[in-house]
Amino acid sequence: MARKWWTLIAVCTGVFMLLLDVTIVNVALPDIQREFGASLTDLQWVIDAYALTLAAFLLTAGTIADKYGRRLVFAVGLVVFTVGSLLCGVADSLVLLSASRAIQGVGGAIMFATSLALLAGAFAPRERGVAFGVFGAVTGVAVAVGPVLGGALTSGLSWRWIFFVNLPIGIAALAVTLLRVDESRAPTAHRVDWAGCVAFSAALGALVFGLIRSHVDGWGSVTVAGSLVASVVLLVAFVVIEKTSAAPMLDLSLLRVPTFGGGLIAAWAISASLFSLLTYLVIFLQGIQGYSAVETGLRFLPLTLAIFVTAGVAGRLSDVVPVRWLIAPGFVLVAAGLWLMRGVDPAGSWTQFVPGFLVAGAGAGLINPPLASTAVGVVEQDRAGMASGINSTFRQVGIATGVAALGSLLASRMDDSVRAALSDGPLAGRAGEFADAVSSGSTASAIGSLPPELRGLAARAAGTGYAEALDGILLIGSATAALAAVATLLLIRSRDFVEAPGEPASSEAAAAVRV
Template identity: 35%
Template sequence: MTAHTHPHGTAEKLMILTAVCLAALAMPVSFTGPAVALPAIARALGGSPVELNWVTNGFMLAFGSSLMAAGALADNYGRKRVFLTGLALFAVFSLALSLVTSLVWFDIMRAAQGLSSALAFSGGMAALAQEFDGQERTRAFSMIGITFGIGLSFGPILSGTLISHFGWQAAILVTLPITLVAFGLGVFRLRESRDPDARGIDWPGAISFTLALTLLTCGILQAPDIGWGHPLVIGMLAAALIVFGLFAIIEQRAARPMLDLSLFRYPRFVGVQILAAAPAYSFVVLLILLPIRYIGVEGFSEVQTGQMMIALSGPLLIVPFLAALLTRWFSAAILCSAGLLLSAGGLFWLSRCMPGQPVELTLPALVLIGFGISLPWGLMDGLAVSVVPKERAGMATGIFSTTRIAGEGIALAIVSALLTALLNWKLGTGPDVAQAAQTLATGNIASAMGLLGPVSPQAILQTYGEAFGQLLQILAQITLVTALAIFIVMRIPDKAAIAA
């Protein structure tokens, strides 16, 4: 860390924290906003179901796969410089997204937006760590988690309101003023710092990791379109496994690896990585799938959908504080496991809520899922650092963030493919059934009806509800198993486990 000539005062530190929090706020809003806008984007730009899936997956893949490399760039070339560069690029790509007329270019810009988000997030977090120490640092990083919760809570309703009045472009541009204010605060209040021991970027590790994630995601997203047995799908999935293996070999031999694999000797660290991935399939995928269902299939307005999504994500504003208080009487392992058990129960409850049923039957299930996931949400970031030796906390935080973000992208791809497969199975056989299933999974019920011929809308809605319910039951089972795994692994003493 570059030595500070004089410490920042309290007011200056608050402005620095505000800059990073605003940057963090823009990310969940830019993730949930296009999900609410997806039916409108599809109507405006067209595109195949695979191309529509990349609207969300392109952002998450680029964001998750480049976080660790972005952190290394910040350490080598300056945390302030990388933070401001990421914000500037994010603003440019956000503006470009509102102007494109092709869905292919939209997807490309979304990936570029995800890459710039990784630069801003990694640079901002690294800069923040230089300004705060001890308990102040813990509270500062907790504020980042709270900010994410605010973005997830109010992103859908904000985007829905803007879309209903100004069109889908407004859901993209809403982050622009937030980004500009963060940039201004960063320019005037952040000071530059670097890691004096940095020895360049682990480019072989960064490239192999990104390539492996890309191959895996592409293979999963292409499978519903051309079939799981297609040589292209098999080839991409096999290549992903090979490149992941190559990445592991590279990291073991690197002098300064991007990913220190020796950290996985700590059982509790492994448990934290499982915990980091858990919200992806028990909560985050719902932020994408439910707006598609409510707007595209059930015919809700964007504003109505945003209001319903608050029931899901609203608990993130309150419950993390409750979880912090409960740690006085209960261990983090118990609270995290209990939260996931509640989420599993909420997912099963939601699976019983068929399209067309009164909203009052759905809202309690959404609240239960949100309440459950909010218990571990407020504890995860602290656990990521506390389960490893202090001198390895920086690497542990980078791995945790990558696991969380990359896990969300992979989970979204898998869940989207699984929903399409369930719809395909439920719709039966026919020349256009596979295409109809993909179209229906992206919320375009009108096109699906055109492909299926003489099938009533009620029958299609019933089929969709059954497939969606089965998907939620699968997610509930996975969440239940995860809760038990975390409870067991987080209670294993690290020293005894490593000695064994």
């Protein structure tokens, strides 16, 4: 087999793993919560530790690879990700699990940042369409099968196997990379912007920490207020660094192009709304409605199938329909789908989510393919890598901030709802205690401590409280998508494109932002 095909196999295998771990963990969260007695805050960090480091190191990893060798850096990313997966699987505390997820994110950022450059170096320009088409299909499959595969492994073996399954795959991909992939470097590599990387990473970390702790400590606490102020200061420092750097990780002049800004809003909003909410929908289906992990994964298939079908249509329309007339209507559908998911009945069937899954999935499918062109179509080819990387970074920032903010709002609303549900009954004297237990994720132990005749009442109060809180954050997600629809309709303009969307110059970077 020609070495270019081995390169495609290695790259697709590595990227499949890293994208799989974006969604595979969601259905295992209730099992992780039970094993460690985790709070909702703890579970937020399991998701966000991965998204944070993935977002923080994407641009830096690409620069390092250009300078020191893409094959070498990709191999290092595989090692880091595989070791992180092993550490996740053997973690004996939530702190170690979250730290190991952060290590996974670093490895994932390294792989993702170098994958397209490796393919571009291995395939001649006329052959890249096939390579990037396979790459795009693999990224879509990874995200789609994550909930199902995660559910099967969690139900059939243990939640730890969602991480252990990466070990043989990572080792095989590493062997192929070292033995069959050619080395390549950028002809004019820039120096690494370490100062920008540190400032951006610290700012993002402080922001997410403050959002996650807002329910526990209160918005006015020193911890939360201090974290948010520190985040603002660090973001200002990042902007100053990028303005004065000879080789910035983010070219701030790109933000003056309305279409590029609209693309960043879209990348952030699709993650901060629909994809962030999946975490809390999973907890509802398993923790409140009692489905197993594999049953929960299968129940998300209407959403993923709708994304696949509509994405295929949008991919064909991207060459003939102005990009904003796909992205903006897509966000309208996402907003409508999230709205349709509201009003859930804790005692009802999971099918109450199906209309919303189908509509929101159709919207996400419309957004993803044309979103690629807003990232790279408005810049010259030599800046396409940076533009694509920034867009991918904003997707991960959307996950990190969305999970943190929505989770804190969910906990606060759930606390109020449970207190109200129990205030006039036989548990009125323990309403505050039980509400605290529910919002911290200790519902099962709190119910178990009650006399048998009161457990049913407490369980109904917990279910009602979570459902009402879920309705609240679904509304926020819907509003976020609706605002993104307006912003993208106003900002994304055909005249900003350097060349028409779909041209070969943008195809390489386009594959990077399809998911």
